[in-house]
Every structure is written in C-alpha cells, then in structure tokens.
Amino acid sequence: MAQLFVVHPENPQIRLLKQAAELLADGGLVAVPTDSSYAVVARLDDKAAADALRRLRGLDDRHHLTLLCRDLAEIGHFARVDNQQYRLLKMATPGPWTFILEATREVPRRVSHPSRKTIGIRVPNHRVTLALIEAAGSPLMSTTLIPQDEDDPLNDAQIIFERYGNQLSAVIDGGACPLQPTTVIDLTSATPEIVRRGQGDLSALGLA
Template sequence: MSQYFHIHPDNPQPRLIKHALEIIHGGGVIAYPTDSSYALGCHMGDKAAIERIRRIRQLDDKHNFTLVCADLSVLGLYARVDNSTFRLLKAHTPGPYTFILNASREVPRMLLHPKRRTIGLRVPGNPIAQALLAQLGEPLMSVTLQMPGDDLPLFDPEVIRERLEKHIDLVIDGGHGGVAASTVVSLLDERSEVLRVGCGDPAPFQLD
C-alpha cells in the first residue's frame, strides 16, 4: 500500500520532502509532479526499483530512460555536451523538455540505450521536483506516468493512488498535473530533432 503526501505546489514542506527521499533511498518508487505531467521516479542506481518501473509501464529494453537533474551543472556530469549544445540547453532549461544526449561514464549502464550510449536528460521547473533534487544531490531516474493502453499521462493524484497504490511506494499530491508529456528532443550528431511533441514548444528545435 503506497503512502500519500499532500505537498504544497509552490512551497514544498521540507519534512515531507525529506520523508520522500527516505523512501527513494530505501528502494521505493514514487509518483511525483513535474512541469509537464506526473512521472514515476526512483534512485538511479537501484536496479530492482528500475525493473519495477519497467513492469508498471511495460517498457522494453530500448526505452530511453530520463535522468531528471537539478540544473545544467548536474546535467553536464551525465552527458557529453559541446559549447553550442550547452548554449541551446541553457536557453530552454528549466522547462518541459527531455533531451537525448550522449551519456558520460557517470550514467549507470542499465539506464543506457542498448545499442547507443545515449540517455534522456531533463531540468524541470516544478518546485516539488526541484526540492526533491536539491536534497537528493543527484538526478532522479524517471519516466512519464502514462499507463499501458492510455492515450494520456495520468494527471489526477487521487486516480494515480487508486490505480497504483499496490505497485508503488509513494504518491506525491502536488495538485493536478498536465495532460501532456515533455517534448523530447534529440541533440545527437550536432543537430536537433524533435522525437515527440509534448507541452514544450518544439519550434526552437525544428529545422527550417
């Protein structure tokens, strides 16, 4: 049975954030709000928790997991980014974008695409997500909370609890989330390519 925390969307309570991190460090899987939709998250080095998320979402081994980072300095530890790419990232973070980048050696192998050393990286603006990341001190492994067969991500924390209370350890209620996932942009091979249009404006990354 999952726990359920009401956390203020603009001023997250430090006590509840600390408790949420204890659950993450204990191998837990959480549902939490981002600046797009709700997401499932766990400790990035916890193989058992990652496998639980795979089962919940029914993901194959080709799915690009995302490391949600507090800021660009953290992102830069987990991806190989040249100057032009860094400037592009700086202009559009924090925000509702997930960027596919070449992974550094800091990324656990189990999170990498099996054929390419790539990883999804994101810097959210959501205050609850930022509070979690600030105290965690490292990225949070995440995927969009969109269940198999559903057309849209789950956005109502009460519904999330009803559907997943036997499968995850914590639901963070930060109010209703968005009904669109992040926009996914590949920044590989010195070019940008929009792989999924979500709530982030794709125009800055589309070639004329």
C-alpha cells in the same frame, strides 16, 4: 500500500519530501508532479528500481529512462555536451523538454540506451520535483506516468494513488499537472531531431 503526501505546489513541505526521499533510498518508486505530467521516479543507482519502473510502464530496456537533474551543471556530469548543445540547453532549462544526449560513464548501463549509449535528461520547472531531487541528493531516474496500453499521461494524484497504490511507495500530491508529456529532442546528430511533440513552444528554441 503507498503513502500519500499532500504538499503545496509552490512551497512544498520539505519534511514530507525528505520522507519520500527516504522511501526512494530504500528502493521505492514515487509518483511526483512535474511541469509536464506526473512522473514515476526512483534512485539513480538502484537496478531493481529501474526494472520496477519499466514493469510499471510495460517498457523494455530499449526505452530511455530519463534523468531528472537539478540544474544545467548537473546535466554536464551525466551527458557529453558540446558548445552548440550547451547553448540550446541553456535556453531550454528548466522546462518541459527531454533531451537525448551521449551518456558519460557516470550513467549506469541500465539507464542508458543499451546499443546507442545515450540518455534522456532534463531539468523540470516544478518546485516539488526540484525539491524532491534536492532531498534525494542526486538526480533521479524517471518515466512519464502513462498507463500501459494508453496514450495519455496521468495528472491527478488521487487517481494515481487508487490505480498504483500497490506498486508505489508514495504518491506526492502537488496538484494537477498538464496532460501532455515533455517534448523529446534528440541532440546526438548534427541537426536536432524532434522525437516526440509535447509540452513547450519549439519556436522559443528556434526549432519550430
């Protein structure tokens, strides 16, 4: 059964997040609030955890898992970014945006798209999420917590705990999140392509 960690959304208790990070290190899945909706995260280099993420969501291996990074510099370690892409990323991070970029060799194959060798990547604007990434010591694999065969993400930690308590190692309750997932923008072509509209004002990025 999952552990439930109740943390302050603006000043999360690091002691509790370190406990959650230990569960990730042991191969567990953890539900965490973000600036878009709740997400389920796992350790980056854990194949079994990546498979468990996909099973929980009912996803196949063609679906991008997203890397949650601490900052723009960390994005450059896992994705190839040219000057034009960098300017857009600098405007957009941190924030509720997921960018599809060409993956570097640092990204495990199970995380990148199997045929395109691309990766979804973002820097969330949420103190709890960023503190968990810091406690884990590296970016985390993630997927928006949208129940299988449903359209809307979950944003209530107690409901997540009741529905997924047997499939997760922990649920971090940092308060309610928005009910929209991130906006997904594909930057692998000459012109940015909006793959999914969600949180965030596209006009702020010059893409409306």
